[in-house]
Amino acid sequence: MICFSKVLREVMIKYLSTFLFWLLVVVMGNFSSVLAQESVYTPKKGLEYIKNEDFKNAQLVYAHLLKKYPKDAAYNYYMGICLLNNKGDLSQAVKMLNFAQIKRVSNKVSYYLGRAHQLSFRFEEAIHNYEKFLKSKSSDSEKNEKANYYLEQCRDSRRISTKIYELSVLDRSSVPREDILEMYSPAKDVGRFYKNGDFFESGVNPNHILFETERGDVVYFSMAQSSEDTMSIYKIQKLLDGWGDSEIVGEPVSSAYNDAYPFMASDGLTFYFASDRPGGFGGFDIYKVYYDNEMQGFLDPINMGVPFNSPEDDFLFVSDEFNEVAWFSSNRETTGDTVMVYKVKWDGSQVRNMVDDPIQIIESARLKLDSDQSDEYGNGRRSRTNKGERDESKKQGLFRFDINDTLQYVDFDNFLNPEALSLFKAGYMMDQQRDSLAFLMKSRRADFERVSNESDRNKIVNEILNLENRVYKLDDQIQEKYLLSRQKELNEIQDRIKQGNYEGLGGRSDESTTLNFDGVFVPEKYSFHISDEFERHYAKRADMYKSLFSENDIASLRYADSLYVWANILNLESACLLEHSTQVQDSEPMKLGNILKKEDSLGDDEVGKTAQMMKESKELKILSNRIYHKALDKKYPIYYLKLKDISRNLNDANSKNILVLSQQGNAYFREAKGILNGPEGLNFESYESWYHKKSWC
Template sequence: MINFRYIKLILATLTIFIAIDMVAQEKSYTAKEALVLFKDGNYIEAEKAYESLLVRYSREIKYNYYYGICLIQNNNDLKQAVKSLKYAALKGVSRDAYYYLGRAYQLTYRFEEAIQQYERFLKYASASDIRNEKAILYKQQCEFGLQQSAKIYQLDVYERDTVDIQSLLQAYHPAADVGKISHNEDFFESGLEPKGVLYLTERGDEVYFSMKKKEQAYGLYKMEKLLDGWSESEELSGINTLSNEKYPFVVIDGSTIYFSSDREGGLGGYDLYKAAYDVENKTFTDPVNMGIPFNSPKDDYLFVADEFNEVAWFASNRETNDSISIVYAIEWNDGVVKNFVQDENEVMARAAMSLSGNTYQTKNDNGSDDDAKSNENTDQFYFVVADTLEYRRFEHFQSEQAREMFEGGLQLEHQKDSLSDLMYKKREAYARTNSDAERSMLVNEILLMEKKVYGLDEKIEKSFYQAKSIEQSKIKELLASGLYTSSTQVKVTQKKQDSFEDILIPTEFTFYTDDEFARQLEELEKLYLALFTSEQVEQLHHADSLFIWGNILNLESSTMLEDAGETTDSNGSLISVIRTKDSLDEESAVQSQVIKAKELKVTSLKLYHASLDSKFSIYDEKLKELTLTNTVDDLSELRELRASANEYYKEAIGMIDVKQGFDVVRYEKSGAIKRTGVGVQEQALKKYTELKGNETLPVESEVNSNVPKTYQELQGYDVEKDNPAKVVEQAFAKTNKGLVYKIQIGVFRNEPNAGAVAKIPAISKTNIPNKDLTKYFAGNYDTYSKAQKDVSAVKAAGFEGAFVVVFKDGQQIKLTDELKN
């Protein structure tokens, strides 16, 4: 049964509350009450009071004056503040009105009118007026704003989130690859303002933050991650001033930093600035104010860019009070440029940051749009699991772990592609600009971005390799249990064996080796049997055979030249040889012999290159497999040796310029460098067998006693220690006993200056394990004296600390007086 008395009681209570609320809303103020509120600094209530009074007395000068000041203090309806204060000033309420009207004009981006009002105030203000200093500062800000307002950015605003300061970071949603912004208290245990904002790089190896300087203002600092903790805080060079610098954010390639500062020369409050990193001078360039509409006469701060999704965020209190901010999400790509504006109304309209109506989409882990759906009939990727098996869709994977590992590799690959695309855009921007300052900034950005791109290669390779290994193990497991079924099997064309049909090996030459090379083959055979499959061993034997035939032909070439009266110098003139002969018949015979000798020399070099290319490929694949699959042992030395070998090979390939035609001297030097690279690989593989212990090596079989005779013995020569005629060593070793002298130009975290590098001999480099540092070297010399001659030129190019070092078999050793001589 319904209780009507109860309902009536409720209705009566509600009526009372509504009545009380209406009375409260219609509360009237006296002029005295309004003035008390104003003088007490209660501008919110004072605004209500004067608004109420103006309803009844709209032309009262003082009410308009105080009402306009309240609107400025509350940052509310600034257009109305201009109207009220302009009316009060015209009526002569007080000369102070010029000050507040100037401020109202400034906050509405009418900088020219604001300057006029500040000048009027300063003309009549007493010397003791505490507002003089602010009026001068505001006037300077307006002068800067007047310059900036001629050409401003047109921003596409996706979102506007109103948040309190404590919840500010919740409005930012950058991709994980961009890095992380968080509060100091989430990273530091103590010592810094808990709610201060810091930036942690995407690799987690550097943290940027603000803290109090000696001058008691805030400055920007960073720390780097070390093996056993974090480094001491380091002040950012080129950034800090006597004013406050806060809210750092560094783009993914480390080339540019964004931050906020209340330094002089801005629009007012905290402004957003950006600065490029100068790699050569190890400092940031002069910061540049980002201008309107990024900046306003109020506080603008915490700019965060997500270049993968082409979106950025920044915060401002231009439309709120000091405890509330609006976080704007905007389009951020190369299309964001400055445009000329027609009038001051356009400046204010753009600075208002109204929503454009467009939206943005972030990328998922695979780099595609969140709402994109895969077509079932479309290949998603191409992944070779084995020689006869390839996957094109994620559902083809038998192992979930392998799939996750592969997806991780794809994500890194997409990240690399995105960075490569950004590099392309930066290069296009470099080609378009005519500004030297912008070109300098772009060069630094491109160099740092290149380093970032190249650093991803190893991570991608490791992810794909592990995915392949895990998937192969899963397939073997399923095959053993009879449960394997495959949705897709595609035959992959096998790589054909290199053909040597174009290389003529004369039948009159017999198999050759010498004692030293036979010993080396014995050692290599142990290595082959310990680490390689039977198929790989067969390929390595074939490569060794090519190398041996290269020795045979090279020695025969040298012998023929000696018989013709030629020295062992392959650069000797054919004419000088012929002129030593007495008759025309002899000249013809000598000419024929010299030509044949040089043909044999070229053939021997081709065999050398074919042999070394084959071995390098097999060795590199094995080293990659060992370093990726062995997670127990410390293989940092193997990785360093592999990287060193790859650098030698890149240098060797770079020496052969097809466009310039065949150059036998450069071809021979290139082969020598390749041989050094293969030697470094063999050194790494031997170290691995030593690391694993002798028990991993096969039982040594008796060496075949039927060792072929040496070349000298086959030719009927006496073998003497004083006349070894080791042509192999002459042809393929750049220095005696495997020594290579280089000029160390320095140890760098980033790439050395490209302009300086162009002035010195070709560079090579080795990474210092676990330190993110790289040693750079210039040139390759067979003696210390030759290297020392070039040191002064290297220093003149800008590398003041250059000095000579020595390598043996690809490993840097101590440079003793004996080695110098």
């Protein structure tokens, strides 16, 4: 028994010793691992990674350090830089950099904050921080240069992003850049895309992307010009015996910067490409440009704006009108050689609309799937996700188009007449072209101010004059499209009302709401005027109206005439009141200064009565001018369109004379608008004087 206990004890000691040995090994191993980890996650190692721009490893270091020291300002500063460069949580980066700025870690914090806000589409905050950094007079020349560069981008971005698209994102996929075409699947009738290497044997970068039209007769591609490193867009056309020589797609598509990723839409007139030219958000931006058949050349490119473009690279926009979708790519959310391909709904209803809330810009730029709209920016606003809310957003307005004084369209679906819709869309597209030209004109005027060389200034002046002519020409075309659209839509509404099957935007038939031209309220005391004067005025024009205009147009013209008669009546009453108020017996009108002197000799009751009469006279004068304006506003479009229509059916000489009259009327109309919307504000006296000189009614 004693012997057995001794053996058992020795065995237990042996096993216990072995257990303790291995336990010690494990403990020491873990301890060594901790020591090794601590040796990697050190401030020194983090700075080393930052210096070498290895931001992924640096982020691991500072994530570890911040667990221990969350309030350390320097660690917050470097973590913010890592998140910024790794395309991480930008809202978190801003918080950390703000904390570092409060603690005054470095004057470079403002630079990084500027970049974080810029990438978050918060351009006002970005501008503020870049300006703050530049005022600090940092010795870092590279960052000073970049800050100035980014600052200009933010100013351009702030301007461009006042109009945005609100897109429905159907899909988003992260892929290696070399596999990008696998994510695009347009219909065959759209055309085909290839890698350059699959089409050309040599002479071009084999990895760049080219586009072949649906007929297979034209190929657009990009390559570097022989004398420069920048990419330019070229095309080659198919001849009877093979392909012709390549030719560069000229200005304004071509620039001194990189232009690539060409795509011609199915209409053969709308061309998309990407460029890193100045005036955009930064990096490659997607541009749209229209081909003008009349000029046999492209108009000025239009930056596609938010959310298509960002401060990073955005490129290869492709639309498929047959399936009502579009694709484009961006590296705004990715790093390295990976890009994100977005597939969006693109059915013709997407238009750029004005925004006055920066949060709308941020939400639009996030490009989240419709089924995954979450509030990631911590802005306290919930994204619109359900159909009802999106429909409500649509009601708020893709655009604003007045059909008459009480009916305003805000969506393409509001139109009843297909031809009216087509005309409006054409005008809307021209409106975007005009915006692009107007911006270019503004930038050239700024160039004129900066340039001192006389020869260069003369050249710029000629460019500005040419741009002005093009803008005015587009103004006329846009106005005509809108006027025709409005006229056809009103005729459609009036015809439906007569047939008893018109339903207004609210889903009910209501002629008084829809077609009652925003009546001008005339004081009741002046309603005693008999209708003889109106009838005499109508009779003067009755035969002319009947021979030239439709029944609907005649109704509108008679309404305009009635306004004009009312304006004359009230204008006369105004003059009578002013004359009575001054108690002047002779026919010469008195000036205001003399009237005031006259009041000095009157009693209190008479002064009060005089002041009241003068006040009423002024009110009637203003009211009569308002009515004059409304009469012109109603009559001008009908006359203008009729003149244009008549000129098309006459011989060359008569047609030219009619066209001159039409252009003269257009100039008068613009002049009136200028008086009404002048820099000094509305001046009714100037407007009335102008109106009677022109005698439009």
